Amino acid sequence: MTPPTTPGPPVIGRYLRLSREELATLVPELLLIGQLMDRAGMAYCIEQFGREKMVQIAIEEWAAASPIYTWRMQRALGYQGNDVITIFKGLQLDIGAPPQFMDFRYEVQDRWHGSFHLDHCGALMNVEPMGEHYVRSMCHDIEDPTFDATAVATNPKARIRPIHRPPRVPSDQHPHCAWAVVIDDDSPEVEPIPAMFEIERSRAAGLVLDEIDPGDPGRCDYRGGLLSDIDFTAFSHSALARIADEVVLQMHLLNLGFHISVRKHAADDATFDRVVRSQAIGHAGVAAERLFRALDLPATPVSAGRLLELHPVLNPAAYVDVRRGGATVHVSRSAAHDDSAWVSLCTPDRPEVLQAIVRAVDPRFDVEVSGTDTDWSATVVATDRFAPEAGEVTVTKFSQGAAFQFKPRRSLPITVL
Secondary structure (H helix, E strand, O other): OOOOOOOOOOOOOHHHHOOHHHHHHHHHHHHHHHHHHHHHHHHHHHHHHOHHHHHHHHHHHHHHHHHHHHHHHHHHHOOOOOOHHHHHHHHHOOOOOOOOOEEEEEEEEEOOEEEEEEEEEHHHHHHHHHOHHHHHHHHHHHHHHHHHHHHOOOOOOEEEEEEEOOOOOOOOOOOOEEEEEEEOOOOOOOOOOHHHHHHHOOOOOOOOOOOOOOOOOOEOOOOOOOEOOOOHHHEOHHHHHHHHHHHHHHHHHHHHHHHHHHHHHOOOHHHHHHHHHHHHHHHHHHHHHHHHHHOOOOOOHHHHHHHHHHOHHHOOOOOOEEEEEOOEEEEEOOHHHHOOOHHHHOEOOEOHHHHHHHOOOOOOEEEEEEEOOOOEEEEEEEOOOOOOOOHHHHHHOOOHHHOOOOOOOOOOEOOOO
16 A cells, blocks of 8 residues: 655654654654544534444544554654564554553564553543443444554554453453454455545645654664564654654544544534534644643743644644744645645634634633634734633543653563564
């Protein structure tokens, strides 16, 4: 599978302006923020369509997007292959499996056989209080097809099958689940779903990003052995900036898959708009809170402008054309508008996504937006009114991931058994 490429030179990414240390903190945050997209969107899918259609939307969005973004990350970090180790490396850099929150532990028997278990599954912790039906929906109905779809980018003959999985018996069973991974030449190939080919034609799928500088101090790729945990501090500045851009692009690709599936299930445009806009607002606000804390920004309008400039909604730079001056950001028409990505939901008459971002800095902040739907300026202003938290943000905070804290980990090589 080779996604098309967008002609022309890459645009210098905004994350390159951060320090190496800031980027090492930012990347795992972005991986977790990407996982929170479903917490932001699926509640509204249940509300509008019911649990069974929510399951179909979740399957369709992940199965459509993950093969494309998995392939992109393999190419970016030079670990392309067709074996179990390549699959595991991809999972370590996938917004569907953010480090520690989704605590994957890997074992490799040989190139074609391996396994993993989850010492902690944050997604399970979110759905267990909702009852066994929701646990089965996630751990059975959604996981089976989406795990296989993720493997398509590495080897379509790969199969990821449960050793044990929830509902947990006994209720405190640990590890939470375990899975075997087998690549067998006799297995029929997994076929991508039709929506993957639709996303493959998007501007996001073939976006050209900054190449990693091999002379930059630090690790510039993920060639070689598999590590138990990725030490992001070991990567070079340019490698971390590229990883950050790729992770944000994963979010956009997943969001495009979400839009495609919601459009298919929605009865009318108003329902579609309500669901995708609610997801965007909830995700934007929670993402902004985590980034604001991670980057240790002061609570000023200028910092809120910087947060807008660094937020996944307005990145990567090659995808969303943004210029900032102090507390003002200016957005021009770009590839993201062509894809009807998140930025398309940010317009002078609908500032809710931008408001959710700046109010993560201070609930008294607001945005003054002027211009057209595809060419606008937004200025962060301080008011004397405390705005209540948007309901969509509150719903997204149902996930434990919203307040999850990363801990230092040692990065050890995984020995083939």
